[in-house]
Amino acid sequence: MKITAINTHIVGEGRNFFFVTVETDAGITGVGEGGISWREDAMAGFVHALTPSLIGQNPMRTEHLWQLMLRCGFFPGGRIGAAAISAIDIALWDIKGKALGVPCYELLGGLVRDRVVCYPHVPDDNFAAMAEDSVRHVEAGWKFIRFNLPSEGDRLEPRRAVRQGVELVSTLRDAVGPEIELIIDVHTRLDPSDAVTLCRELEPLRPFFVEDPVRCENPAAIGRLRQHTAVPIAMGEQWATKWEFREALENDWFDFARIDLCNVGGFTETQKIIGWCETHYIPIALHNPLGPVSTAACLHVDLATSNFAVQECARIPGVVLADLFPVQVPFENGFMLPPDKPGLGIEFDESALSRYPRVEGDCPRLSRDDGSFTNW
Numbered sequence: 451m452k453i454t455a456i457n458t459h460i461v462g463e464g465r466n467f468f469f470v471t472v473e474t475d476a477g478i479t480g481v482g483e484g485g486i487s488w489r490e491d492a493m494a495g496f497v498h499a500l501t502p503s504l505i506g507q508n509p510m511r512t513e514h515l516w517q518l519m520l521r522c523g524f525f526p527g528g529r530i531g532a533a534a535i536s537a538i539d540i541a542l543w544d545i546k547g548k549a550l551g552v553p554c555y556e557l558l559g560g561l562v563r564d565r566v567v568c569y570p571h572v573p574d575d576n577f578a579a580m581a582e583d584s585v586r587h588v589e590a591g592w593k594f595i596r597f598n599l600p601s602e603g604d605r606l607e608p609r610r611a612v613r614q615g616v617e618l619v620s621t622l623r624d625a626v627g628p629e630i631e632l633i634i635d636v637h638t639r640l641d642p643s644d645a646v647t648l649c650r651e652l653e654p655l656r657p658f659f660v661e662d663p664v665r666c667e668n669p670a671a672i673g674r675l676r677q678h679t680a681v682p683i684a685m686g687e688q689w690a691t692k693w694e695f696r697e698a699l700e701n702d703w704f705d706f707a708r709i710d711l712c713n714v715g716g717f718t719e720t721q722k723i724i725g726w727c728e729t730h731y732i733p734i735a736l737h738n739p740l741g742p743v744s745t746a747a748c749l750h751v752d753l754a755t756s757n758f759a760v761q762e763c764a765r766i767p768g769v770v771l772a773d774l775f776p777v778q779v780p781f782e783n784g785f786m787l788p789p790d791k792p793g794l795g796i797e798f799d800e801s802a803l804s805r806y807p808r809v810e811g812d813c814p815r816l817s818r819d820d821g822s823f824t825n826w
């Protein structure tokens with residue numbers, strides 16, 4: 451079997467999604483997804499740069515092709531490159547599963563669980579509305595809820611945000627009771643000193659984890675926070691390849707690994723990081739704010755991974771892009787279930803692409819009271 455074509459697809463539905471299809475001379479097509487949102491053209495450019503090196507190659511050689519893609523340009527590709535490699539690697543694993551007639555989870559070690567517990571996003575709103583929304587999710591079967599550190603519209607002043615964040619977690623804890631797990635995503639909006647205050651004040655409210663309390667560029671900042679709080683910390687969604695996980699992992703600076711299959715380097719790289727996490731007793735909570743391919747890829751990893759905690763599920767499978775992906779993975783009452791079809795277990799219908807023109811725009815922006823830029 452040989453790779454004959456690689457195509458990129460930028461799909462607009464409220465935001466943009468970036469999909470890659472890899473075609474073969476056996477008539478099998480695989481689909482992948484890349485995750486550097488709002489930089490779809492850059493990912494597409496990187497895929498196009500890699501394509502001549504991949505045409506004619508055997509798609510089953512996923513490890514060899516991963517090394518080739520990362521290293522063939524001499525200069526490592528950074529995050530855009532890793533996202534492009536991720537999309538291609540996921541498509542190659544889809545092809546591998548289809549060629550062998552088994553779901554991807556069989557290739558990753560087989561089922562270690564019957565179902566995968568997920569968490570939804572509770573959107574920003576006033577706290578009473580968020581409490582009502584959380585209770586609705588719990589009544590629908592979800593065991594976890596996740597929400598953001600509050601901002602005031604497009605304004606984020608860190609010390610006020612910390613106070614409001616504690617108030618929000620307290621409000622939601624009162625609303626859902628002690629059994630439901632709470633996740634607050636700080637979204638890299640705080641510096642370490644404010645993150646320490648937030649995490650220490652949250653300890654009595656028992657969040658399942660605090661996500662991305664600090665920025666990702668200097669992993670030692672998480673180590674500094676780690677020294678001052680016992681609250682569990684989740685990090686990793688912005689890191690590309692095992693190399694960016696290395697320092698924080700080896701130092702036990704975080705408690706849950708937020709690996710993003712569509713940014714880190716696909717199935718091939720995720721498997722390596724998960725094994726490394728296991729030696730540190732760190733469970734995975736895979737980052738999944740994306741589309742049906744990312745969701746399916748995460749599900750296959752979760753089903754075959756022992757050191758697993760919970761799966762982010764920002765979009766319920768089957769609800770988003772339902773005609774572009776007429777077959778998506780099974781979901782029931784806050785849990786995803788094992789797909790029974792080969793490969794990723796989803797279907798991509800290119801004939802629906804014209805219904806989803808790309809969305810123009812960029813990432814939302816936040817600023818401080820004085821007008822200065824701060825992370826969204």
Ligand SMILES: [Mg+2]
Nearest residue numbers: 635661662687
């Ligand atoms: Mg996040």
